[in-house]
Amino acid sequence: MVAQQAFAAFSDASVPDVDALDGLHADVWRAHALALAPQRTVATGDALLDQHLPGGGWPVGALTELLQAPGVHNEWRLLAPALARCGTGPVVLVAPPHLPFVPALCAQGLAAQRLLWFKLPLPARSAKAGAASGASATPLWATEQALRCAPVDAVLAWLPQARTEQLRRLHLAAAEHHKLLFVMRSDQARQDASPAVLRLQLSADADATLCVELLKRRGPPLAQSLHLAARTSALRQLLAASSALQQPAWALR
């Protein structure tokens, strides 16, 4: 009798009530649902992307990794709306591949006075092995310094050569100081393990969309990739008007 009751109690417990799981810690999530983000998020400005990200946006205080083919840089399209609304503090760019064009970023809401650029000094010609490893640590060091600074809102770092343990260190610094941290890497790192809570692969499509593949998130894997409009509305209008001329501009000459 007692054993029966005990068994009944056990079987009750082994099939937990669905509602009972809701009281669990926010770091625990059901495999078929997106995690409830324990930390703050900043909306990406794309309803479609927000829908598929845990917490509905870029996680604050965690590492987000963007992978792209070498030489391709489509990050502003994804990040600029979120950076524009994440606060009023500085946004630090560590070793960007080109000059960020301020008028265009201003037009997307990112004020010029918020931008800070850490340009890396050119490596010395006669770099020895030791000096070379020191040079590769410099961008990481600069990124971490930016993360540990109180007024900074977001840090964007282009770190093609970062290793996993170095990224973990950056992730912990971001978590400690509650910063948006985006690390841009080459898609050759796709197979490597990463401490990032969110990993995305970006590729530009031929037909005016940006193809975003969610490699890692707190939730079920996403089989299909997302297709986002790759342009700002003004540019879209310009291109629509141009193509409305029927003939491509090239043929006009």
Added chain:
Amino acid sequence: MPPHWLALRLHPVQAPVADGAPSALTDPLTALAWRALQLTPWVAELDGALVLEISASERLFGGRNALLHTLLMPALGPLSCAQGPTGLVALGRLWTANPPTAAQHTMAEGFCMQGDALPVDALPLAALAAARAHLPTLERLGCRTWGQVRALPRAGLARRFGADLLTALDRAYGLQPEVYPWLRLPEVFDAPLELAAQVESASALLFGARRLLAQLLEWLRARQRGVLVLELRWELDARRSNALHLDAHHDASGYGRLELRTAQATQDLRHLERLLAEQLARVVLPAPVLYLRLRTLVTQPLSGESHSLLVDEVRSGDSLHHMLERVAARLGPAQVLCASTEAEHRPERMQHWQPWSARDQAVQYREEKGALYPTWLLATPQSLQVQQAQPHFHGPLVLLAGPQRLEAGWLEGENPALRDYFVARSQCHGLLWIYCDRLEGKDGQRGTGGVGGTDGAQWYLHGVFA
């Protein structure tokens, strides 16, 4: 209010203080005097100790105990303290309680009042500096205490031992005013340090410099100033042949120097230490160093810090100025850039990335209408290959929109910009911003040619829509 005097004495520390400990000052007694000068102007160094008169300041600083606490906490080292109605009495009680010749005992950090109960007449003569030269004679006279000497006839005393002893006794009993060479707070901090051992590497200089910085902090607090420019000098061992070395830090005079600048006046010791560490990492010492010297070149009165009323708004981490200075110290000042915009037509001049340290505070940020501009700009336009009159960049480029004609810079003469900008699509790189330079077209079409794309025109990649 009757005058009230304190006498303070620091015990020398036998064991060298561990480097980095907050009490590792180069000259603790001077630091103590600087601290005392914040409380009262009557501070003098007398007979190896400090005497100060505090009766006038007691009320302002919240009573005698509160004032003592301000003066002695945090402790600069083991010290003893005595008080009395005159400076000489306080000093006499101090020396009576722990004579200078006695074995020095190290006390725990803190202080204790000593010998307050001793009556003035019973103080031993050895505790009076003016009487020390005559101690054997006085002893043979049967005088061991101040009271006994004072009972002697004044005229005879002055003839036998000189007027100094009589004056000292009068001052001790309050019959004559006590006038000493009062200490002043120096206008400029300038402290030397002799290193315990020869230092061969520049980064090891940091340990000595840290002690000087701790001393500097006491001076800054006393003057309520923050430091803007500091100078660290070191003297190279002159016996070495390469002491007369010449480089960025050494001027062939046997001395080396390094200037430390901060954008905001600061009293933050940790920040100065980190900056100094970054700077010293670049110094190569040609010869060992024995002497260091730290001097303030520019300081500024420090206003108080305003904190937020709301706790939530306080973010963890260090301030922006400190972080950027540290990064600039390692990467180089020209590598930390901030943006400003300008009203210009040429894209490369619309924005200006300037060193953050040299930024123009008064710059006006204009919100440009730049919705049709690319988000990445190439620092130097990249020349494109042209195949069959079509520009190529990792494959052929398809022109989607344009031309947007630009004619600017002709006033400046040398190199006017005559360009037709197009938005082009590349198979793998997305949308690109390219232009056709109309200057480099055929001679017959120079500057007046038709819309870009004439044969032989030069195409450039100038931006990427990201």
